[in-house]
Amino acid sequence: MTPIYSDLENKIVLVTGASRGIGNSIAKALAAQKAHVVFNYRGDETKAAALKEELEACGASKVSALNFDITDYDKMKESIDAFIKENGNISGLVNNAGISKDQLVMRVKSEDIDSILGVNLKATMMLTNHLSRNFLRAKDVSVVNMSSIVGLMGNVSQSVYAASKAGLIGYTKSFAKELASRNIRCNAVCPGFIATQMTDELSDKAREEYQKSIPMGDFGSSEDVSNLTLFLLSQASRYITGEVIKVDGGLYI
């Protein structure tokens, strides 16, 4: 069940990492709210065109595909600035792009730390910081950072990923404090175990073990995360900022 947020209609929202998983669900959910959905892609024109078509079919008022890798800051800035010049200010941002590489702490290499923090934390900060001037000109601005339950509770083999997601929470709160006086909001969402391609690939035994650890007894769906994200992007949550909200079926109570 997804409510309609009338203020999301025509709202220009940029979603990073929209090609699959939770990001894809969020982009589709925004399209269904008739938002102007903007996503970035890294070079594959065919896949980008297919996603654009898919989002248009979901009902988006407009879909814009921007060709940049979020770690290529010059290209990101150039692409974002050109988009704003043509379309107007972006008033919603969903920082969802992220990577992970599971490994024990003794096996973590320096370059793994650089790449995971580089995408999950630094690129998110660079993109959001770059957009902050545009946010000062825009109305009803809301930024949603996709953190993770792992950023709150830690996890075996995910030390770097957990650090990046915990870092995102500190960034979320600082950004929220710094720009609250301008009615620019920023919140973090912490998904728990969400049914995605990754959980589909688990063995039955592993799946059962994970499910047992969740008080509500099952994985969440990507729609559970997109529903919260829509609420945070909409003015229905106008007095909520700097908040960290779990979508985890009670996993981390």
Place this chain on the structure above:
Amino acid sequence: MEMQEKVIKIVSDATKVEAGNIKGETNFVDDLNLDSLDMVEMMMKMEEEFGVEIPEDKTEELKTINDVTNFLKSNAN
């Protein structure tokens, strides 16, 4: 309208301080109580009005109305 007058008008509109009370030597922080975020917004307004880009690192050097006017004059097309 002289550039200085235009600058004073923008500052006056943004701060609600009467234009007559804003002089060339008026300091944004000490006299008008602007914080760093206010300054960013003020410089953005200047950029929009005069079509001149004010680099972020330059903003810190622009402490008074005269500083801003001189910068805009020397960087205007």
